[in-house]
Amino acid sequence: MESFRQAFELLFPPDKELLQIIGVTLKMSFFSTLISCLIGLPLGSLIGSQSFRGKSFIKKLIHTLMGLPPVVAGLVVYSLFTHYGPLGRLNMLFTVRVMVVAQVMLITPVVIGLTSSFIESASKPVIETARGLGFSGLKTARLCIGEGRSSLFSVVLNAFGRSIAEVGAVSIVGGNIQWKTRVMTTAIMLETNKGKFSFAIALGIILLLIAFIVNALASFTVRENADG
Amino acid sequence: MVEIKSLKKCYGDRTVLDIPELVFENGTVTALAGANGSGKTTLLRILAGIIKKTEGSVKTPASVLYLPQQCYAFRGNLIKNITLSGADEKEASVLLRKLGLDNLASKKAKSLSGGELQRLALCRILSKKCELLLLDEPTSACDARGAQLVTEAINDYKEKYGCTVIMSTHSPALAVNSAQRLIVLGSGRIEADGAPSDILSSPESQWAKSFTSGWKI
Numbered sequence: 001m002e003s004f005r006q007a008f009e010l011l012f013p014p015d016k017e018l019l020q021i022i023g024v025t026l027k028m029s030f031f032s033t034l035i036s037c038l039i040g041l042p043l044g045s046l047i048g049s050q051s052f053r054g055k056s057f058i059k060k061l062i063h064t065l066m067g068l069p070p071v072v073a074g075l076v077v078y079s080l081f082t083h084y085g086p087l088g089r090l091n092m093l094f095t096v097r098v099m100v101v102a103q104v105m106l107i108t109p110v111v112i113g114l115t116s117s118f119i120e121s122a123s124k125p126v127i128e129t130a131r132g133l134g135f136s137g138l139k140t141a142r143l144c145i146g147e148g149r150s151s152l153f154s155v156v157l158n159a160f161g162r163s164i165a166e167v168g169a170v171s172i173v174g175g176n177i178q179w180k181t182r183v184m185t186t187a188i189m190l191e192t193n194k195g196k197f198s199f200a201i202a203l204g205i206i207l208l209l210i211a212f213i214v215n216a217l218a219s220f221t222v223r224e225n226a227d228g
Numbered sequence: 229m230v231e232i233k234s235l236k237k238c239y240g241d242r243t244v245l246d247i248p249e250l251v252f253e254n255g256t257v258t259a260l261a262g263a264n265g266s267g268k269t270t271l272l273r274i275l276a277g278i279i280k281k282t283e284g285s286v287k288t289p290a291s292v293l294y295l296p297q298q299c300y301a302f303r304g305n306l307i308k309n310i311t312l313s314g315a316d317e318k319e320a321s322v323l324l325r326k327l328g329l330d331n332l333a334s335k336k337a338k339s340l341s342g343g344e345l346q347r348l349a350l351c352r353i354l355s356k357k358c359e360l361l362l363l364d365e366p367t368s369a370c371d372a373r374g375a376q377l378v379t380e381a382i383n384d385y386k387e388k389y390g391c392t393v394i395m396s397t398h399s400p401a402l403a404v405n406s407a408q409r410l411i412v413l414g415s416g417r418i419e420a421d422g423a424p425s426d427i428l429s430s431p432e433s434q435w436a437k438s439f440t441s442g443w444k445i
């Protein structure tokens with residue numbers, strides 16, 4: 001109960017630092033989701049719809065990467081961007097950008113894997129029907145996306161959910177710097193470590209709330225455009 | 229004309245289709261029969277270019293339409309499901325009336341029953357022109373009345389465009405009422421090839437026997 005009261009106090013009126021943390025969190029999750037979907041949706045569709053040599057190997061690889069521990073992704077990105085690393089000159093370590101890089105590394109395999117298995121199973125009858133009607137490849141692809149948009153949409157939401165909830169990678173490469181790279185999850189970790197459990201839980205409640213609102217808004221827009 | 233030469237389709241080391249030679253003349257209607265798993269769908273899919281053959285050569289006309297065995301309902305109502313393939317709404321309504329679906333025209337296609345969906349999928353196919361029409365069990369989900377509407381629609385389409393028709397079926401009625409030729413497949417090979425009435429009345433035809441064996445009145 002104490003946590004709920006604290007969560008309420010943080011939100012009404014909104015705490016300045018909290019707002020900034022939420023802003024960073026949303027910005028990071030938005031770009032991570034956007035970039036991993038821009039890469040993962042087309043690539044996943046391609047893998048799901050084509051048959052080629054080495055496909056089963058690629059699928060195994062993707063499934064392995066889907067289970068990549070976030071701290072490992074964080075370490076890899078850290079060692080790439082650290083001062084003496086190959087990309088050290090970019091001076092990006094401990095920025096939101098590099099947090100996005102680490103998250104894209106984590107989330108893209110998930111988007112590819114989910115998209116390709118969706119396309120493989122659900123799109124088969126659509127493809128057979130469309131090709132039976134003599135439709136072009138482009139029209140067939142458009143139909144597959146149109147027919148499967150709610151599934152593809154849940155892939156996007158899944159990516160967003162992972163991004164907003166992830167803590168291991170972003171704390172390594174972002175450094176949890178106040179007013180700069182601190183996000184909801186790393187803030188929760190910090191408060192927990194300080195022993196302020198109820199405050200940490202308050203932040204957790206707010207994080208859940210954000211995730212819920214984003215999901216609700218997103219599925220509302222989709223339902224608006226669906227059917228017909 | 230459709231020409232098939234030494235056609236083989238294998239899955240792993242299993243040969244599911246093996247046809248040394250087969251020709252379908254222009255403007256003919258052929259029914260394909262045979263037990264489940266005899267290779268009817270495989271043959272139609274190869275002719276439609278949906279799957280690749282393992283060996284041999286297949287020649288088909290430029291414009292081919294193919295109705296899959298598993299019919300699919302796209303999002304939207306019945307009219308939209310037909311206009312999506314290029315027809316206008318008026319043509320769509322005419323086709324729906326023809327197949328007894330006009331009272332459902334503005335319903336969602338996803339809500340149709342199996343037999344209704346099958347007729348809708350046929351409407352969608354018949355709204356386009358072609359030289360070769362491939363139908364995979366077009367009456368399998370229909371009741372007697374539905375099957376009759378489907379048969380009439382196929383016959384009228386054939387009259388109108390003079391296309392070649394190849395359709396698989398388990399229905400002797402469809403074979404007799406629409407086709408001049410009946411080919412019976414068994415384990416991927418041609419078991420019989422001739423006039424439907426001849427094959428159906430032939431005492432040694434396994435396919436013909438399979439219909440009478442279960443009857444007891």
Ligand SMILES: Nc1ncnc2c1ncn2[C@@H]1O[C@H](COP(=O)(O)OP(=O)(O)O)[C@@H](O)[C@H]1O
Pocket residue numbers: 239244262263264265266267268269270271
């Ligand atoms: N993708 C596939 N992989 C392996 N075997 C298949 C595949 N598709 C069809 N078959 C096999 O090919 C045979 C012929 O199938 P099919 O052409 O669908 O038969 P029919 O349409 O006459 O019932 C069946 O034994 C089936 O199990």
Ligand SMILES: [Mg+2]
Pocket residue numbers: 268269270297364
């Ligand atoms: Mg079949």
